[in-house]
Amino acid sequence: MNINNIKKEFPIFDNKVHNNDLVYLDSANSSQKPRVVVDRIYDFYTKEFSNVGRSVHYLAVAATNLYENTRTSVQKFINAKDANEIVFTKGATEAINLVASTFGQNHLKEGDEVLLTELEHHSNYVPWHYLRKSKGIKIEFAEINEDGEITLESIEKKITPKTKIIGVTHLSNVTGAILPIKEIVQLAHSKNIPVLVDGCQGAPHLKLDMQDLDCDFYAISCHKMYGPTGLGILYAKKTWLEELPPYQGGGGMIGEVKKEGITYGDLPNKYEAGTMATAQVIAFDESIKFLNKIGMDKIIKHEKELIEYGQEILRKNNSVKLIGNPKTKGSVLSFTIDGIHPHDIATILDEDGVAIRAGHHCCQILHDKLDIAASARASLGVYNSKDDLDKLNSSINKCKKIFELK
């Protein structure tokens, strides 16, 4: 599959936005879906639908096999040791909530510290805040440097004997910084501290190898990986999934249910209560096939070229200020323009069919630190091209013209 011709695999690009070709630069928010994924959902519902893991009829057995096939595909895609280390959730948010809640129950008490970073998305802060309220734990934040990076040293500085778990993003959705996860995990493990990685931005843009990273938990958002909404993945080491309590109770996750008591099911059922997002799981297999068909190496190379090109043209554009200058940067170009609020930028760009995001991108801690209320963000996916970035730049020039900036 030729990456330069990939737009045609995505039906959304057949549509016009305000009579313009769509220039979609909001993939960090959610990516568009290739036809194979959309078709798979339709086919499943029209030809193969059944609930999974319960009935013994033909459709139920076939659907269960398809559902479990995706689990194996995910396992291979992220090089996890065991398919039972893959738990389907309703999103990466739920995956992180699952860890915070169950780890909190078994391992956190008043005064214990959870170490996060200033780059974290709200979804890797708010779930821990609940424990601050309910259990009196403390939350510490490793600080960014002036390039918008989190270094190993900044993590090390905040580790104390009370640090019980570290939660870090793999790739910042604002500065684009790629964190040294493997080194962070090595450091944390040397002090017996487990590490949760928010992989929302990492999974679609980086080659993942759980056994190499050696992290304890890794949260994935499927809709940012050219997959359906309503689906996330929690990778967790088997020892954790065996030791931690279930997150939600309901059908499918039990062993034996008696009036006197209940036993829980084996992995991975223990963490998949109720009817799951069956069609989404089955369709997500197509997303993985799609990524594998192009090849993550090619995707990484393609996006690296684009991000370098994007930085180059935006740096040349007067009054555009890029946010963060990390040495290893992926997929996002956040910026501000002196004299134009990001929301006005986004509205004006939209008129040209250029879709970006404006706001705090669910990172208020980071925006406070940078002392800005909001920023504009162009984020990339496999379907983007240099041409898209040129259009971004010329629409930015149109903003400047409307606001009479030079």
Add this chain to the structure above:
Amino acid sequence: MNLKELYQEIILDHGKNPRNLRKTENFNKDAKGHNPLCGDKVHIFLKLNDNKKLEDISFEGQGCAISMASASIMTDLLKGKEEKEVKEIVNDFLEMIKEKDEINTNLLKDDEKTKLMCLSGVKQYPMRVKCATLSWHTLTSAIEKSQNEINSESLEV
């Protein structure tokens, strides 16, 4: 969709050089407004005299051109009005943004109505309506002191 209608000269002027962007000395009423989706913030200060006349109105905050212009025009037009009149104009403005085609109140002169109508361009941009209405809702809250902070996500318009 018409960008020129949204970003009219008056809006850009008020957005760049907001009037009454300061804190009223000896204010006796105030309220804060916040749009959690975009981070826009406004803090409105009022000085109502014994006759319930708006002796001064000012605001502090940061936001997009629309929200800054809206707060600026609002404070400009309401200074000197009585509380009752302020409420009438606020309601009239919010109804215009919501559904009506024009500003009906007799409390404003024609050129003042024209100024307010410049904000009607947001009607074509549903995601931006809150930018135009945040300061107005916050003003209502300051007068009534019903709520300490207006959160644009819990508002209808």
